[in-house]
Amino acid sequence: IKTSKKLPEDFLWGGATADFQFEGGFDEGGRGILSHDYETDGSQEHPRHHTLQMPDGTIITPQSNFKDAEDVPEEAVPVFVKGQYYPSHKAVDFYHHYKEDIKLMAEMGFNVYRFSICWTRIYPTGEEDQPNKAGLDFYNNVINELKKYNMEPLITICHDELPMNLVLKYGGWSSKKVVDAYVKYAKTLFENFGDRCKYWLTFNEINAIRGFGQLGVRKADGKERYQADHNMFLASAKVVKIGHKMMPGSKFTAMYAMSELYPATCKPEDMFHHLQEHRENWYFIDIMARGYYPSYAPVIWQHHGFDKVDMEPEDAEILREGQLDFVSFSYYRSNITKDGDPWFNIGGEANPYLKKTQWGWSVDPLGLRYCMNEIYDRIQKPIFIVENGLGAVDQADENDYVEDDYRIEFLQEHLSAMADAINIDHVPCLGYTMWGPIDLVSLGTGEMKKRYGFVYVDMDDKGHGTLKRTPKKSYNWMKHIIKTNGAAL
Ligand code: BG6
Numbered sequence: 001i002k003t004s005k006k007l008p009e010d011f012l013w014g015g016a017t018a019d020f021q022f023e024g025g026f027d028e029g030g031r032g033i034l035s036h037d038y039e040t041d042g043s044q045e046h047p048r049h050h051t052l053q054m055p056d057g058t059i060i061t062p063q064s065n066f067k068d069a070e071d072v073p074e075e076a077v078p079v080f081v082k083g084q085y086y087p088s089h090k091a092v093d094f095y096h097h098y099k100e101d102i103k104l105m106a107e108m109g110f111n112v113y114r115f116s117i118c119w120t121r122i123y124p125t126g127e128e129d130q131p132n133k134a135g136l137d138f139y140n141n142v143i144n145e146l147k148k149y150n151m152e153p154l155i156t157i158c159h160d161e162l163p164m165n166l167v168l169k170y171g172g173w174s175s176k177k178v179v180d181a182y183v184k185y186a187k188t189l190f191e192n193f194g195d196r197c198k199y200w201l202t203f204n205e206i207n208a209i210r211g212f213g214q215l216g217v218r219k220a221d222g223k224e225r226y227q228a229d230h231n232m233f234l235a236s237a238k239v240v241k242i243g244h245k246m247m248p249g250s251k252f253t254a255m256y257a258m259s260e261l262y263p264a265t266c267k268p269e270d271m272f273h274h275l276q277e278h279r280e281n282w283y284f285i286d287i288m289a290r291g292y293y294p295s296y297a298p299v300i301w302q303h304h305g306f307d308k309v310d311m312e313p314e315d316a317e318i319l320r321e322g323q324l325d326f327v328s329f330s331y332y333r334s335n336i337t338k339d340g341d342p343w344f345n346i347g348g349e350a351n352p353y354l355k356k357t358q359w360g361w362s363v364d365p366l367g368l369r370y371c372m373n374e375i376y377d378r379i380q381k382p383i384f385i386v387e388n389g390l391g392a393v394d395q396a397d398e399n400d401y402v403e404d405d406y407r408i409e410f411l412q413e414h415l416s417a418m419a420d421a422i423n424i425d426h427v428p429c430l431g432y433t434m435w436g437p438i439d440l441v442s443l444g445t446g447e448m449k450k451r452y453g454f455v456y457v458d459m460d461d462k463g464h465g466t467l468k469r470t471p472k473k474s475y476n477w478m479k480h481i482i483k484t485n486g487a488a489l
Pocket of ligand 1: 018021204205257330387391435441442443444445450
């Protein structure tokens, strides 16, 4: 069926960033050390890693990412190693460029900007009694600048990060102390920014984070991880309840890595395996958006080698009272899975029917429409696409101008699929924030070469460059799409 791609009048168009990939200023304004600050740069061939030191002075460099995360010896402590480049320290320096960057976004027609607050700018160790004034001032300035252009802030309270102190002292989310620290931190945000901010996101890609410095637990799997996840569910639910009370009309979500997972074939064993593996994602959405543990939870726990997550009697009520108002997710690709594959929530092989990006991610616009329908059918709450985009190598000319027709094509196809889900399938979708509207550091590989933006930033993988911002060809294309509210797609 062909229908108009024009979207509802109140649709939110914008972009999304994370503090440690975008902001920089890591030793300014009293900011404390974050778990990400010890992560080096890398590439597709050479994974980024954390730099840690053993008691005898030996430096060890365990990989930091996802399922490849190695168990980290208890005695290892993080250190900065001379000569290593740590991208979070400078990122692309939004800290000093925020006025210019917000102006560029506003001129494209954005009416929403999703950004994460750096926890250690507000509480440098996570444990202070009083928040850091310079940190509050910085985000107050950012929010006021957004409001000047009528842009709605969508605030990620925690984007895969922890104050390093909380990782070292308490083992991260394994400890209830960290739940308390998070609740205190979130309350401070509501007190200071709640008068101007309606949309809040408690955790980024909560189903995907694992490993040292992200969950803050040192083992990447098993009971320790699911117990830490339980603490995050409680932290999110507590904050949702408090937020609703402190800011009437506020809307809360958490964010899921929902790149679509298909069965490799229609063989019943592959289909059933797909159902089970897919539940590794639903687990998170079901608990947080429906407010209770689903009946299949024990199957997942047993698969990971333990019988049950330990819970206090009051936990069920906390989860019920702190349900999310809407479901947000990132969508980059689709993967396939077959009988015998490991259960992993964002894993799988690339879909053989699809072309791939330079980083091997399958390009699947229809998968976005599929995913939107699937989530809404299941949860029956509005959705919000808070990350999508194409990471590609851009060739800038002598004026730093990039003709990124491949990015336009990617976005055209994905936004059309999104419009079809809204206009044909009637999925209520609040908005779309493209990942990295201004080039930023890649999370997965720590490089600048993998660029997502509408705006080129003159900086290389090691942080060299003028940091000058230059709109790409896609900038004006997107501006037109937003101006017509999707009709020009
Ligand atoms: C999501 C994260 O996983 O994907 C972002 O929330 C990340 O922080 C994005 O940047 C894209 O991944 P990458 O590895 O290309 O930066």
